[in-house]
Amino acid sequence: MMSIRWKPWPKKNACCPGPWKKTGCCYSNTIRDTLPDAPGKTPKVFFWRNKLNYNMSRNRLNDLDSKTYMKFLKSWFPFETGAEASFISFFTKTLDETNHPTRIGYYPDSPVLKRAIETTGRQPVSLPDQSDEQLHYALIDLRGKEPSFFGEGDLDAIFHNLFSRLKHRAYVTLWMNCGTDMAAHRCAWDVARQTTRWFEMKDEKIGCAGMTDNDQPYLGAQGGQLVYAFNFRHTLSAPKAPASLTPPPHYPEHQWDTRLRMPLWFVLKPPPRKEKVKLHPAKYPEVLVERFIKNFSRPDDVVFDPMSGTGSTQIAAVGCHRRGYGLELNETFADIARLRLEQHNVQHVAAAVYTADAGHLEQVKGLPLRFDYVITSPPYWDMLNMKGAETQKSRKEKGLPVNYSDSETDLGNCPDYATFLQRLLRIYHKVIQRLRPGGYMTVIVKNIKKKGVIYPFAWDIVDGLSDVLEPVGINFWLQDDIRLAPYGYGNAWVSNTFHQYILTFHKPGKREV
Ligand SMILES: C[S@@+](CC[C@H](N)C(=O)[O-])C[C@H]1O[C@@H](n2cnc3c(N)ncnc32)[C@H](O)[C@@H]1O
Numbered sequence: 001m002m003s004i005r006w007k008p009w010p011k012k013n014a015c016c017p018g019p020w021k022k023t024g025c026c027y028s029n030t031i032r033d034t035l036p037d038a039p040g041k042t043p044k045v046f047f048w049r050n051k052l053n054y055n056m057s058r059n060r061l062n063d064l065d066s067k068t069y070m071k072f073l074k075s076w077f078p079f080e081t082g083a084e085a086s087f088i089s090f091f092t093k094t095l096d097e098t099n100h101p102t103r104i105g106y107y108p109d110s111p112v113l114k115r116a117i118e119t120t121g122r123q124p125v126s127l128p129d130q131s132d133e134q135l136h137y138a139l140i141d142l143r144g145k146e147p148s149f150f151g152e153g154d155l156d157a158i159f160h161n162l163f164s165r166l167k168h169r170a171y172v173t174l175w176m177n178c179g180t181d182m183a184a185h186r187c188a189w190d191v192a193r194q195t196t197r198w199f200e201m202k203d204e205k206i207g208c209a210g211m212t213d214n215d216q217p218y219l220g221a222q223g224g225q226l227v228y229a230f231n232f233r234h235t236l237s238a239p240k241a242p243a244s245l246t247p248p249p250h251y252p253e254h255q256w257d258t259r260l261r262m263p264l265w266f267v268l269k270p271p272p273r274k275e276k277v278k279l280h281p282a283k284y285p286e287v288l289v290e291r292f293i294k295n296f297s298r299p300d301d302v303v304f305d306p307m308s309g310t311g312s313t314q315i316a317a318v319g320c321h322r323r324g325y326g327l328e329l330n331e332t333f334a335d336i337a338r339l340r341l342e343q344h345n346v347q348h349v350a351a352a353v354y355t356a357d358a359g360h361l362e363q364v365k366g367l368p369l370r371f372d373y374v375i376t377s378p379p380y381w382d383m384l385n386m387k388g389a390e391t392q393k394s395r396k397e398k399g400l401p402v403n404y405s406d407s408e409t410d411l412g413n414c415p416d417y418a419t420f421l422q423r424l425l426r427i428y429h430k431v432i433q434r435l436r437p438g439g440y441m442t443v444i445v446k447n448i449k450k451k452g453v454i455y456p457f458a459w460d461i462v463d464g465l466s467d468v469l470e471p472v473g474i475n476f477w478l479q480d481d482i483r484l485a486p487y488g489y490g491n492a493w494v495s496n497t498f499h500q501y502i503l504t505f506h507k508p509g510k511r512e513v
Helices: 025-034 066-073 083-091 111-119 147-151 154-165 182-195 286-296 312-319 331-343 358-363 390-397 417-434 457-465
Strands: 004-007 047-050 076-079 103-107 123-126 135-141 166-178 200-209 219-223 226-233 265-268 302-305 323-328 351-355 371-376 435-445 448-450 453-455 470-479 499-506
Touching (some): 066 083, 076 083, 083 135, 083 166, 103 111, 111 123, 135 154, 147 154, 154 166, 166 182, 182 457, 182 470, 200 219, 200 453, 200 470, 286 371, 286 435, 302 312, 312 351, 323 331, 331 351, 417 435, 417 457, 435 457, 435 470, 457 499
Parallel strands (some): 076 200, 103 123, 265 470, 302 371
Antiparallel strands (some): 166 226, 200 226, 219 265, 435 499, 470 499
């Protein structure tokens, strides 16, 4: 099997010996020196080479230089004029095998889309049309469509048409826009799920409308509108179900209470992690948690996290004068959490992290019987057990743990996604029993991408809790402090997922004063 080695950037002007000299260092220095990004600093990019002297200029997907290519891999981007052209240029080459312009399907028949395609030198094809000419990509702009549109048959006709004409392994992008209304997001997710009957979902990108860098220390740019860009690939040999879209169910329109409103998306550049907490592979920053704790609880309230890791929730809670409680299965992480609380010299307010399986929280002595606010982040299924991921390798080299534990009760060790989701939801339901009526719960989570398959973990959590909680809020934490890696370079769209869903739920009832 071909082995792939990951190498950090060589130092500026340094040249590596041997056969890599021409393609490796020189190329990577060029990217590192010039790669711009918005907003924030130039990201560091990992450059990969393998024993076959992989050449960065070999690119079967498009005609882009590596700098432009790498920029597109980030899973969030400023949504502005010209976004159409950047998608078209990423997902297609200018000319097909016969040296004719590639053909791009588009919907709706708008002059803006048509012009955008023409400016890239490709041929626009308004969908659906009667021709049977092959298409190389399709951009379907569904911004502003009402849920009822998805039952009217227009999109069915387009998908039928595309299914027979789109080149095998070519891409389709659906654009859908959303604001702070949770129902609109759920509608978009539903349409994306239904589209998987025709095409395989490969990734999502978050387009941030009106992005400017307002240069706050931790919270950078922020805004109240976004565009989902769901990216699909034509790999199925036949549609999996009768190809007919149904309008998404009527989701209740829970508008944010203005008092609690947070920006829909924000860019976070947290301070670097301290030595001890680096032991944990997936910690969230206290500056983020503090914002939510302040929004959704009052001084002296009980804030709870059933999977506390190194105690970020409790540290943030006591910093906001709330009582901070939590459970953590892994003894080492729980010890670090307790040590951190000790170092914070918490005397003014109660706080504790117990080493325990959250699946049996009723057996934990000392845990309050009522929680006022819950904020938590689940394991990313068994992704930490996946060998070969770049972070795994670099953590191993530094002697840091690569997974949470080997325990069977650790949700990060569940063998299949369905069991994992079911067990997590069971734990959450137990936690919710102790959440007081009128209380809020926030879950910070990413959709999972494993071996080329997307598991819509964030969306499944919303569906799985909707029987007992009202999903009232959604925010996107856009990460701007992680290095880009060229997954799938030159062959396939594999984004660097640098966005996390922050989902907030409300337990029906009123808070007693
Ligand atoms: C994403 S991490 C949480 C990180 C934490 N928010 C922080 O900032 O440090 C998920 C945690 O869940 C823990 N965990 C997994 N299964 C558990 C279970 N059954 N009960 C309690 N904790 C569990 C893991 O050990 C891991 O530390």
